[in-house]
Amino acid sequence: MKKVxxxxxxxxxxPYHYCPGCGHSLLHRIVAEVIEEMGVEEIAIGVPxxxxxxxxxNYFDVDMGEAAHGRGAAxxxxxxxVLPDHLVFTYQGDGDxxxxxxxxxxxxxxxxxxITCIFVNNAVYGMTGGQMAPTTILGQTTTTSPGxxxxxxxxxxxxxxxxxxVTRGSAYIERTSxxxxxxxxxxxxxxxxAFEIQLKGLGFTLVEVLSPCPTNLKMxxxxxxxxxxxxxxxxxxxxxxxDVTAPEEGKNAH
Amino acid sequence: MxxxxxxxxxxxxxxxxxxxxxxxxVIEIGAKRNAMxxxxxxxxxxxxxxxxxxxxxxxxxxxxxxxxxxxYREER
Amino acid sequence: xxGSHIVAEAALRAGCxxxxxxxxxxxxxxxxxxxxxxxxxxxxxxxxxxxxxxxxMVIGASMAGARVMTSSSSPGxxxxxxxxxxxxxxxxxxxxxxxxxxxxxxxNIAPSQSDYFQATRGGGHGxxxxxxxxxxxxxxxxxxxxxxxxxxxxxxTPVLILADGMMGxxxxxxxxPVLRDVGKLPRKPWxxxxxxxxxSHFIRSLILDPGxxxxxNWKLMRKYEQIADAEVRFESFKTDDADLVIVAFGxxxxxxxxxxxxxxxxxxxxxxxxxxxxxxxxxxxxxxxAKRVKHFFVFELNAGQMVExxxxxxxxxxxxxxxxxxxxxxxxxxxxxxxxxxQFFQKEIG
Ligand SMILES: Cc1ncc(C[n+]2csc(CCOP(=O)(O)OP(=O)(O)O)c2C)c(N)n1
Ligand code: SF4
Ligand SMILES: [Mg+2]
Numbered sequence: 001m002k003k004v005x006x007x008x009x010x011x012x013x014x015p016y017h018y019c020p021g022c023g024h025s026l027l028h029r030i031v032a033e034v035i036e037e038m039g040v041e042e043i044a045i046g047v048p049x050x051x052x053x054x055x056x057x058n059y060f061d062v063d064m065g066e067a068a069h070g071r072g073a074a075x076x077x078x079x080x081x082v083l084p085d086h087l088v089f090t091y092q093g094d095g096d097x098x099x100x101x102x103x104x105x106x107x108x109x110x111x112x113x114x115i116t117c118i119f120v121n122n123a124v125y126g127m128t129g130g131q132m133a134p135t136t137i138l139g140q141t142t143t144t145s146p147g148x149x150x151x152x153x154x155x156x157x158x159x160x161x162x163x164x165x166v167t168r169g170s171a172y173i174e175r176t177s178x179x180x181x182x183x184x185x186x187x188x189x190x191x192x193x194a195f196e197i198q199l200k201g202l203g204f205t206l207v208e209v210l211s212p213c214p215t216n217l218k219m220x221x222x223x224x225x226x227x228x229x230x231x232x233x234x235x236x237x238x239x240x241x242x243d244v245t246a247p248e249e250g251k252n253a254h
Numbered sequence: 255m256x257x258x259x260x261x262x263x264x265x266x267x268x269x270x271x272x273x274x275x276x277x278x279x280v281i282e283i284g285a286k287r288n289a290m291x292x293x294x295x296x297x298x299x300x301x302x303x304x305x306x307x308x309x310x311x312x313x314x315x316x317x318x319x320x321x322x323x324x325x326y327r328e329e330r
Numbered sequence: 331x332x333g334s335h336i337v338a339e340a341a342l343r344a345g346c347x348x349x350x351x352x353x354x355x356x357x358x359x360x361x362x363x364x365x366x367x368x369x370x371x372x373x374x375x376x377x378x379x380x381x382x383x384x385x386x387m388v389i390g391a392s393m394a395g396a397r398v399m400t401s402s403s404s405p406g407x408x409x410x411x412x413x414x415x416x417x418x419x420x421x422x423x424x425x426x427x428x429x430x431x432x433x434x435x436x437x438n439i440a441p442s443q444s445d446y447f448q449a450t451r452g453g454g455h456g457x458x459x460x461x462x463x464x465x466x467x468x469x470x471x472x473x474x475x476x477x478x479x480x481x482x483x484x485x486x487t488p489v490l491i492l493a494d495g496m497m498g499x500x501x502x503x504x505x506x507p508v509l510r511d512v513g514k515l516p517r518k519p520w521x522x523x524x525x526x527x528x529x530s531h532f533i534r535s536l537i538l539d540p541g542x543x544x545x546x547n548w549k550l551m552r553k554y555e556q557i558a559d560a561e562v563r564f565e566s567f568k569t570d571d572a573d574l575v576i577v578a579f580g581x582x583x584x585x586x587x588x589x590x591x592x593x594x595x596x597x598x599x600x601x602x603x604x605x606x607x608x609x610x611x612x613x614x615x616x617x618x619x620a621k622r623v624k625h626f627f628v629f630e631l632n633a634g635q636m637v638e639x640x641x642x643x644x645x646x647x648x649x650x651x652x653x654x655x656x657x658x659x660x661x662x663x664x665x666x667x668x669x670x671x672x673q674f675f676q677k678e679i680g
Contacts, residue, residue: 002329004310016320019267020267025319047390057532057534062524063531065393066532067386071383071386071412074390077387081390082391082394083394083523083524103379104382104383107383181313185316221269
């Protein structure tokens, strides 16, 4: 019999430190698969965040340089300006990219920085123990929104991807999920497209991935996936948000 | 099509994504714990009883967060 | 040539091809110069959205193996502290220029030296040190900037050039060193440049295991000890026969030097000791001077910061007087020589 599925070579044979059913685990594999399939492991440079994925450099078998919390897009800018022909990607959680790193991300997009941000939206601060994130949905309880998030007190769920699509420098932005085989396929396609557009030099690219954090949602892994599919998507609709390579009518209105 | 899977039980954290993903009901969470302390996924002994058994469709492996499943398919 | 331009041109000649910054007075001439000059030599200038972003861009460029620089003035340097701590922890070379202005808070744009503590103690978190160079002339702005890149690369550590608005604005003639061939700079095998023909590697400062983190800290400390042994710089001016020695750096040292000449004309035996490296502080050379001299007069454009290092070095064995003008006030040499003569009179020196 022929092997039809196994570990990509770009993912080191190291067990993850992530919780059972964590979306980070799935997304790591997806990104590693795309790097391997595109054959770009020698030019890929990853930028891990502060967040549950802080140890991402232990897993990806490509060069990696750690960023301070939220500064991924700025650090990646520095790398990319020195190595313009390399594939430079950041890997960031929602708190990292959409709270503390908002300015760095918006301006990297606005400069049309030729980098790809892999944005893992799990609606909480996973690493620090489940506090409210910029993407926590209304009514969702977290350790710092014990009665549920209230918009005009705690702020509303922030749609960073839609914000970034408005910038003229962004080339490709898509929101997907990793809660089903179809979602995983879509995510893989989106990551590949983002990388390709980056290498073509068309501008800033980002893939936002809705991702289960069963531990902090206090659900079973499968329940957490269903919560993402039924609740989270109401605030963060899936699909292509911007694609400068799409035919005219499919293009974002901006 | 006939296929088979190999689950690395030492890596499994028992999330059961594979159990849900398999269209043929081939996998279940077993009664034993691994070294990490998780009840891990196993191929059902009578996997082909009610369905057609493993077809090598890869859906379980696609959904496995731990990259603990390898899938094999009969070449035709 | 203008001080800020001297620093920029010297950086370029040292092989710096990347500059990331954010405007703030009184150092805007530096990024302006870079924005024009760098593209001429195939370099990159980016005006970032903040000092935080620019220092993190510096980190990225440094990780990728480039000679890279940023500059700012006091409030902006406060924002850069996050990145400076990371540069220290990640062991990355970079050159950072601070053209100090009056503070705290927004303060003013007048020349000041009130960031001495921030610079020499490390304004960021963690056990780290930053090499701090304090030029006092146009030529030194040039030479120390040029040198800063070599020091940064050699020790894999951030180097801070600590000057002030006055140094940045003043016009002085300067002789530039040769333009380095960027291709011939020492290689950096540790850089992240893509895992081509070698195993992949990573650069990180996260070390969760306390034992390993401690070892990393001791490793840094051993490096800092090496620097402290090898890189101390200072100028001694007329200290051999002096009864009183002024200790001052940067702009204050220029004023002090003129004051020394005035005092000498009045027959007072005054000298000047000028630290050029503020960290490592020239402790031993100062102690040498203290074998002959009992009276020290620390003059700073702040409310008293370097004076603590002088007191520490002299450990109570000498008489240390402090005179400072904080807030951006720059006294003239006459004022300093007047205070010095009063010191002579009061202490019955000489
Ligand atoms: C400057 C700074 N502030 C706070 C932290 C603490 N911190 C680490 S990760 C994190 C949030 C992580 O949340 P997110 O980005 O959503 O990633 P997740 O863990 O959910 O994947 C915080 C607040 C830090 N490391 N640095
Ligand atoms: S806390 Fe959440 S995001 Fe972090 S590893 Fe666990 S499941 Fe994943
Ligand atoms: Mg999160």
